[in-house]
Amino acid sequence: MERYEKCKEYVYANFSKIAYEPVRVAAFIHTNSVDNAITLLAISRGLKLELARIAALFHDYSQYVENCPHKDHARLSTLHANQYLKSTNLFKTTEIDDICFAIAQHSHKTSYDSPLCEALKDADVFARFLENPTIKMEGIRKERLLNACADIEKAKP
Numbered sequence: 001m002e003r004y005e006k007c008k009e010y011v012y013a014n015f016s017k018i019a020y021e022p023v024r025v026a027a028f029i030h031t032n033s034v035d036n037a038i039t040l041l042a043i044s045r046g047l048k049l050e051l052a053r054i055a056a057l058f059h060d061y062s063q064y065v066e067n068c069p070h071k072d073h074a075r076l077s078t079l080h081a082n083q084y085l086k087s088t089n090l091f092k093t094t095e096i097d098d099i100c101f102a103i104a105q106h107s108h109k110t111s112y113d114s115p116l117c118e119a120l121k122d123a124d125v126f127a128r129f130l131e132n133p134t135i136k137m138e139g140i141r142k143e144r145l146l147n148a149c150a151d152i153e154k155a156k157p
Contacts, residue, residue: 033127044155
């Protein structure tokens with residue numbers, strides 16, 4: 001998990017530089033919530049925990065750090081994660097590809113992709129629910145939330 005810790009230090013250091021406090025706070029809260037949710041899902045689904053947690057760290061990075069429009073955040077976050085992960089020389093190309101594909105696809109909640117993509121999508125929905133349990137969940141988001149909860153329940157010791 002040393003690579004995860006290095007990525008977390010990088011992402012959180014950049015979040016700390018966000019001048020507008022509500023955005024800075026939202027960056028920390030949401031990213032931490034997704035990180036916690038994907039930890040549970042990765043363990044319950046037998047995924048590579050470190051890669052899943054790194055994808056969670058970067059999934060909304062550009063939305064917060066670059067204040068980009070929501071419609072562009074997944075693509076721009078993918079580009080940033082790809083550049084950073086390559087620069088560390090700590091990751092295999094296939095690992096970078098898996099992480100970046102999950103980040104790129106995480107906004108496409110209605111499509112089904114790789115197991116890592118699905119975990120990130122589900123963690124994102126689960127985190128939004130944990131951040132505001134009164135939020136109305138319908139359709140695919142409700143389905144994802146219920147499936148994530150069921151997977152976590154099945155995996156309990």
